[in-house]
Amino acid sequence: MNSSAKPYMNPYLAGVCLGLVLTASFLILGTGLGASSGIARIAAAIEGWFLPEHTANTTYFGAWGKHPLDYYLVYMFIGTIIGGLISAVGEKRLSFQLEKGKLCSSWKRIRFALIGGLLVGYASRLAQGCTSGQALTGGAVLLTGSLVFLICLFASGYATAYFVRRQWDD
Template sequence: MSMNTTSPKPYSNPYISGIFLGLTLLASFLILGAGLGASSGLARIGASIEGFVFPAHTAASEYFGKWGTSPMNYYLVHMLVGAFLGGLFSALYHARISIQVEKGKKSTVKQRLIMAGVGGVLVGFSSRLAAGCTSGQALTGGALLLTGSLVFLCCVFAGGYAAAYWVRRQWDD
């Protein structure tokens, strides 16, 4: 169901979008001295939730414990909030907001949401292991020509293509 009566506009030219994203990354390098990132903000939300439920346990844990008692007070959390707002602005502007579960016609809502949730757990876990995700490692580190980031990028595609066949049904029409 569409929230807007006007039909959604088609996506912009990907190369122009890429240049726009690249300039945003460049601005981040020159202003903040660090690139873009998303998974760190997400993990800090996780640390806050765990800290709210089990304060002593979280403060004593080796990984989240380092972030102190207010993990949300961090620039990448602000960046993630900004990304949500920027996405909201653009989606409104291009009339692309609709509440839905994206899937192929033959797939059920339940199947698709299980896929999304399990994939999320894998992504959340592996982003911590690599200290970054597609934004913080692959894109940012790639632009800095860091060996580790480009190795990570290659492995993301290797893992993705290897598993693609087994999860293709969710997109079948």
Template sequence: MERNPDKFWNPYLAGVALGLVLFTSFLVMGSGLGASGASLRAGIAAIGLFAPDHVASTPPLARAAASGHVTWLVFEILGALLGGVVAAYTSGRLGAEVLRGPRIGKGARLALALAGGVLMGAAAKMTRGCTSGQALSGGALLSVGAWAFMFSVFGGGYALAWFLRRQWR
């Protein structure tokens, strides 16, 4: 397929597809979508390989290790990664690149992305849920806290965009 960096999926069709995935998740698994739980479960599994006594003696780790959601969450994340690859391929955007503006170098762009990821990971741990879990699943359940979270994320994003806009022009 010819590479076209300006081609994207239709956002309305992608939104409907995401809604159907969320509905299917509730219908089949009995829970919504969320990404931070998978990394937590994967980390606990890794610790369990080297220090199983530590996992067993730490109540939050032991509860998470005993949860039946371990396999489901890991497969959800693998499905999200596979879905991203399929979406990029079918829209002609699959390729290794660092998207950035003309005023920022690749190293700085990657450092900002890493810092943002660490910040979002820490926030997900503090708020007991990631953006996808809070916004998609919580929003679909009409949770007041999820809606407050979504408005805060969008408001913070718009406020920060004003400061970073010059990097992309």
């Protein structure tokens, strides 16, 4: 991180702000937050540019019609990227780096990150939602399944950390 960068926002204040954004989403859009549907619809649009007939005839992408980008989560996803970029530039935190422990090679870290990202992306589409939608939106309306999911998510994260902790600095 750049030495002239400002300190990060207080996490409690950030949580309140996120709650306000979620509340605004419910009031304005009538629905909550999420990300994976936006990414999937962008993939459908890209595939549709190259293989329009194939895309239209697939069970998954074809159900979204000829205009898969006409969906609020596409714009929410794009806005999140643009907002994060503006924030990073404005706070002088924009840098390209690979975070890893001393004992983990760069290629191993990249390989694990790609495999993990593909698995999480596939699972989120299989479940018809991502962790942010499940945790934020489902948790906000106190859905039992979402609360159980959150407990399982954190428990599995701690359990997984046990097996990979040797790759990072002590």
